[in-house]
Amino acid sequence: MFASLTRLQRYYLYYTAVFLGFVGLLALLERNGMPPRWVGYAFLVFTVTMYAMIGVFSRTTDVSEYYVAGRRVPAFFNGMATGADWMSAASFMGLAGTLYLQGFQGLAYVIGWTGGFVLVALLLAPYLRRFGQYTIPDFLCARYGGNTIRLIAVFAAILASFVYVVAQIYGVGVITSRFVSLQFEVGVFVGLAGILVCSFLGGMRAVTWTQVAQYLILIVAYLTPVAILSFNVTGNPVPQMVYGQVLEKVSALESRLFKSEAELAVRELYRERADLYAQKIMQLPNSLMIERERLGAEINALKSSDVQMREIIALERQRRELPLDPEQARERWEKEMFAAVDRSKPPIPHAEAFPGDTQAERDAQRINFLALIFCLTVGTAALPHVLMRYYTTPTVAQARHSVFWSLLFIVILYVTAPAYAVFAKFEVLSNLTGIPIAKLPGWVAAWAKVGLVSIEDINADGILQFAELSLNPDVIVLATPEIAGMPYVVSGLVAAGALAAALSTADGLLLTITSALSHDVYYRIFRPQSSTQFRLVIAKSLLLVVAVFAATVAAQKPGTILSMVAWAFSIAGSAFFPALVLGIFWARATRAGAVAGMVVGLGLTLYYILRLEFGGYAWLGFGDGSLDPWFHLQSTSAGVFGIAAGFLTNIAVSLVTRPAPGAADFLARIRRPGSRPEAP
Amino acid sequence: MSEISPYWRKTRALTAWLLLLWVILTFGVSWFARELNEYRFFGFPFGFYFAAQGILLCYLGIIVHYSRRMNQLDAEYDDGEA
Numbered sequence: 001m002f003a004s005l006t007r008l009q010r011y012y013l014y015y016t017a018v019f020l021g022f023v024g025l026l027a028l029l030e031r032n033g034m035p036p037r038w039v040g041y042a043f044l045v046f047t048v049t050m051y052a053m054i055g056v057f058s059r060t061t062d063v064s065e066y067y068v069a070g071r072r073v074p075a076f077f078n079g080m081a082t083g084a085d086w087m088s089a090a091s092f093m094g095l096a097g098t099l100y101l102q103g104f105q106g107l108a109y110v111i112g113w114t115g116g117f118v119l120v121a122l123l124l125a126p127y128l129r130r131f132g133q134y135t136i137p138d139f140l141c142a143r144y145g146g147n148t149i150r151l152i153a154v155f156a157a158i159l160a161s162f163v164y165v166v167a168q169i170y171g172v173g174v175i176t177s178r179f180v181s182l183q184f185e186v187g188v189f190v191g192l193a194g195i196l197v198c199s200f201l202g203g204m205r206a207v208t209w210t211q212v213a214q215y216l217i218l219i220v221a222y223l224t225p226v227a228i229l230s231f232n233v234t235g236n237p238v239p240q241m242v243y244g245q246v247l248e249k250v251s252a253l254e255s256r257l258f259k260s261e262a263e264l265a266v267r268e269l270y271r272e273r274a275d276l277y278a279q280k281i282m283q284l285p286n287s288l289m290i291e292r293e294r295l296g297a298e299i300n301a302l303k304s305s306d307v308q309m310r311e312i313i314a315l316e317r318q319r320r321e322l323p324l325d326p327e328q329a330r331e332r333w334e335k336e337m338f339a340a341v342d343r344s345k346p347p348i349p350h351a352e353a354f355p356g357d358t359q360a361e362r363d364a365q366r367i368n369f370l371a372l373i374f375c376l377t378v379g380t381a382a383l384p385h386v387l388m389r390y391y392t393t394p395t396v397a398q399a400r401h402s403v404f405w406s407l408l409f410i411v412i413l414y415v416t417a418p419a420y421a422v423f424a425k426f427e428v429l430s431n432l433t434g435i436p437i438a439k440l441p442g443w444v445a446a447w448a449k450v451g452l453v454s455i456e457d458i459n460a461d462g463i464l465q466f467a468e469l470s471l472n473p474d475v476i477v478l479a480t481p482e483i484a485g486m487p488y489v490v491s492g493l494v495a496a497g498a499l500a501a502a503l504s505t506a507d508g509l510l511l512t513i514t515s516a517l518s519h520d521v522y523y524r525i526f527r528p529q530s531s532t533q534f535r536l537v538i539a540k541s542l543l544l545v546v547a548v549f550a551a552t553v554a555a556q557k558p559g560t561i562l563s564m565v566a567w568a569f570s571i572a573g574s575a576f577f578p579a580l581v582l583g584i585f586w587a588r589a590t591r592a593g594a595v596a597g598m599v600v601g602l603g604l605t606l607y608y609i610l611r612l613e614f615g616g617y618a619w620l621g622f623g624d625g626s627l628d629p630w631f632h633l634q635s636t637s638a639g640v641f642g643i644a645a646g647f648l649t650n651i652a653v654s655l656v657t658r659p660a661p662g663a664a665d666f667l668a669r670i671r672r673p674g675s676r677p678e679a680p
Numbered sequence: 681m682s683e684i685s686p687y688w689r690k691t692r693a694l695t696a697w698l699l700l701l702w703v704i705l706t707f708g709v710s711w712f713a714r715e716l717n718e719y720r721f722f723g724f725p726f727g728f729y730f731a732a733q734g735i736l737l738c739y740l741g742i743i744v745h746y747s748r749r750m751n752q753l754d755a756e757y758d759d760g761e762a
Contacts, residue, residue: 104713107731111706114736118702121743122695126750240733244723351728353713362714370707377706397754400747407743411736418732585692673687673757 008077015050016216022046027489036488040180043496044190047217051210051503052197058209059201063532066203066539067134067515068391073208075398079405081208082389084215084504086113086380086410088164089171090565092218092501095414097473099421103350105365106421108372110414114407115373116380121403124381125390127584127670129399134391135512136384136576137520143583143667144591145660147525152598154516156575157384161509161516162550163564168506169195169554172499178450178478179495185555191503192551199507200543207507208392214500215409221497222413222477226420229484233426239419247351247422253429254349257466262434266465269458270344277337285326295319343467350425364632375639379569382576384516385508396674424476427483433466440464443482447475510550514543566636567609574601574642578650586654587667593654601646608638687757694749698742705738 005013026039064070073081091113099106131139137153172191177184198210230239233246257263280287299315323329348355354369356362380386389406393399432440437457447453452472455464477498481490518539523530530538578597582589612635633640709716709730716727724732 104728104731107728111710111731111735114739115702115706118698118739118742121746122698122702241722244721244729247725247728248723351717351725353717353727353731366711366714370710373706373710397747397751400750404740404743404747407740411740415733415736585695671685671688671691673685673754 006074008074012212012216015213016220019050019217019220023489023493026492027487030487030489036492037181039488039492040495043492044176044180044499047496047499048190048194048197050213051194054210054213055198055200055202055206058206060203060205061533061536063535065205066536067519068388069203069205069208071132071392071394073392073394075393075402076405077208077212078389078393078398078402079407080215080409081211082386082402082406083409083413084211084218084500085389085508086386086406086505087218087413087501088168088505089175089498089502090167091413091417092222092498093171093474093477095417096420096424097471097476099418100424100471100476101473103348103355103421104353105348105355105369107418108369109376110417112373112376113380114411114414116377117403117407117410119377119381120386120390121400121407123581123584124387125399125403126396128387128390129393129396130670130672132391134519135515136387136580137516138524140576140579140583140594141524143663144579144589144594145662146591149579149591149595149598150520150524152595152602153576153579154520156571156598156602157516158513160383160568160572160575161385161512164568165506165509165513165550166554167565168502168509169551170557171502172506173554174474175495175498175502179492184557188551188555191506192547194499194503195506195510196544196547198503199511200540203539204388204392204511207511208389211504211507214504218497218500218504219409219412221493221500222416225477225480225484225486225490225494226416226423228486228490229423229480230419232484233423239423240415243419243422246426250350250422250426250429253426254347257429257433258347258349262459262461262463262465263467266459266467267344267346270340270467273458274337274340274344277333277340281330281333281337284330288323288326288329292319292322295322343470347466350422367632368634368637371633371637371640375570375573375637375643378573378577378643379571379639382572382580383568384572384576385505385512388512388515389508420476420480424480424483428469428471429466432464432469435464436462437464438462441483443479446482447479452478510543510547513546514539517546518542567605567638570605570609570636570639570642571602573639574605574646577643578646582647582650582654584667584670586651587664588654588659589650590654590657590659590663592657593650593652596653597646597648597650600649601642603642604645605638605642608641609635612638685757687753690753691750694746694753698746702739702742705735709735 026034026042030036030039060066062070095106095109098109128136128139131142133139133142136157137150140153141147141150169188169191172194173184173188176182176187176190182190199207226239227237230242231237234242236242280291295315295318299312299319302312302315323332354362354365356365390399390402393402432444437455440455444453444455448455452475454470456468457464458468459465478491478494481488481494518535522538522542523535575598578601579589579594582597583594608630612629630641713727713731716730717725719726721729
C-alpha cells in the first residue's frame, strides 16, 4: 500500500509521523519535569520552523507559480489546502463555543459554512478552472469587459479580505500571548513573521504546501482532546457517534435544573439588577451625582469610625471608577443592563430548534436561522481566497473533484464541533452546577484568571448556579484538555492547531489582497507592458506592505474590526455571487448589468449593516437614530437583501442593454466539454 | 447564442436538479427542524442530528454525484480538439 502512494503523499506521511513523534517526545519530557512554559515554546518554534522550511523550499520566481502554484496541485492536496485556507481561528476556537451558547441555533454556521461548497462545486469551480487565469477580477473582466468592473471587484475583494486577515493576525496574538505568555503586541508580530515565511518567497506555491501541513496539525489538534474526553465520559473514543447519548443526558439535566428554585431565584435577582440599571439610566445625569454623593458619604462615615483601612480603599476605588460623565455612564450602565437581562432569561434547551415563548418569536428565530444560512453559503461561495484555490488544479475534472476533498476535510472538523459543545455542556451541568464555589475544579479558576470564565455568586449561597456562570466562547476548545484531565502537552497541541488555523487563513487572504493589487491594479490597469520579473518584485513588496499594515492594525486590538468579520460573508456574497453566476449561466448578462448589480448589491449590504449597527451616520448623509430591522433580520444576514438586489439589478439592467461582443466567445469557451483547460 | 450544444444542455439540467435538491435539503428540511426533533435517531433528536451531521453527508453526496456525472459527460462529448 505504501508503494502505491505518490511522492507527495509519502512526504506528508513522513511529516505527520515526525509531528506525532514530536508530540510524544514532549509528553515524555513533560512527565519528566519539563515546565509547561517550555512545552508552549517548543510547539511554537517547531511548527513555525516546519512552515518556514516548506516556505523556503517552495520559493519561486515564476509568475504562474507565484499566483496559482503552477496549476500542478492534485485534487486531494488542493482539498486539504482549501480546508486550512477556509477554516480560520474562528472555526477552530469560536465555533464550538457558539454552539455551546446557542445550541441548535448555532448550527446555522455549520450548515452555512459547508453548504457553500455545494454552490462552489456546481456553479463556480469548474468554470473558473476552465477559464484559467489568475484572479476573480480577471474572470469578471474577461466575461464582461472593461476595467470598471475590475476595479469594483478589487475593491470588494480587499474590503472582504482585509478585515478578515486582521482578525486572523489578532487571533495569533491572542494564542501566543495565552500559551507562551508573550506580550500581545509581540505575539502579533511573531504571527506576522509566521505568515511571511510562508507566503513571501513562494507565493501561492509555498502557501499551498504549508496549508496542507497546517491542515494536518489543526485536525489532529482538534480531534485529540475531544476524543479523549469522549472516551472518559462514554467509553467510546469517536465523539461524533456517541454524543447523541450525552445530548440526551444534557436534556434531562436541563429540564431538571433550569426550573429549580435556586436558578429561578438567581434569574430573578438578575432581573432586579437590570431594572435598577434601567432606572439609573432613565434618571441621568442626577443618578450619577447621587451615586457619587452616596459613596462619598459612606467613605466619610467609615473614616470617622474605626474600620479597616482596606474597606475604605475599596470604596474609594469604587468612587474613582465611577463614570466621568453622563455619556460614559449611559454607555457603561447599558452594557451592564444588557448583560443582566441576558442572564435573567431562562436558558434555552440545547437541542431545541427555533426557541421562543410565542409563535411569532419562534418564527423570527426560524427566519434568522435560514437567512444566516443563506448568507453564509452564498458568502462562502464568493470569498475570493477560497475561489482562487480552484485555479491551482491541473484539470477541470480535478477542480470538480477537489471541491469534494475540500468539503470532506472541512466536514471532519465541523461534525466534531457540535460534539465539543455538547460535552462541555454536560461537564458544566453535571460537574459545575450546584457545586459549592470553593470546590470547583481547578480549570475554572485558571481560566477565570485570564477573564475567559466568570463567576458571580449573586444570591450569596456559596453554590454555583447555571445562571451565575458565564463562559467566553473561545474557552470551550481551549479548556477541554483540562476538563478531561490531560497533561499540558495536549493544551500545547490545541494552541498549535489554533495557530495553524489562523496562519493558514491569513496566508490565503494576504495572497488574495496582494494579487488584487499587484496583478489586477498594477499589471492589468496601470502597466500592462511591465516585465514578468518586475511584476513579481511588485507583488512581493506589496505583500510585505499589506502584511505589516494588517499586523499594525491588529496590534491596536480593534474591537469593531473583529465583529466585522461576520459581515465579510455578506459583503463578498452580494458583490461577487450574482455577477459570477449570471455571467456563467445567463448569456444575456451585460457589462452595465453586472456593474450596476455589484454596486447596488454591495451598497445595500453596507447600508443595512451600518444603519443597524451604528445607527445613523450624519456625515454620510443618512439618518439619525437606528433603523428597525427589516423582517427581524440581524446585520450578519444583511447579504439576504444585498444578494437579492444584486441579482435583480443585474437582470433588469442587462435586459435593457446589449451584451458585449466578446461575451459569446467567452461563454462558448467555458461551456465546452472536455476536462483540459485552456492554455493561459 | 442561437444553438445550445447538447453537452451544455445536459450540464445545465444536472446543475439545476442538484441545486433544487440542495435548496430542499438546506431550506426545506431545516424549516421543519422543530417538528423533526420529535423523532429520535441514535439518541439524537432528528432535527438536531440532520443539521449537525446528516445534511453534511448529503452535501458530500451531491458533489460526488456531480463530479462523476460530469466526468461521464466530458468523456461522451469531448471530441479531442481543445
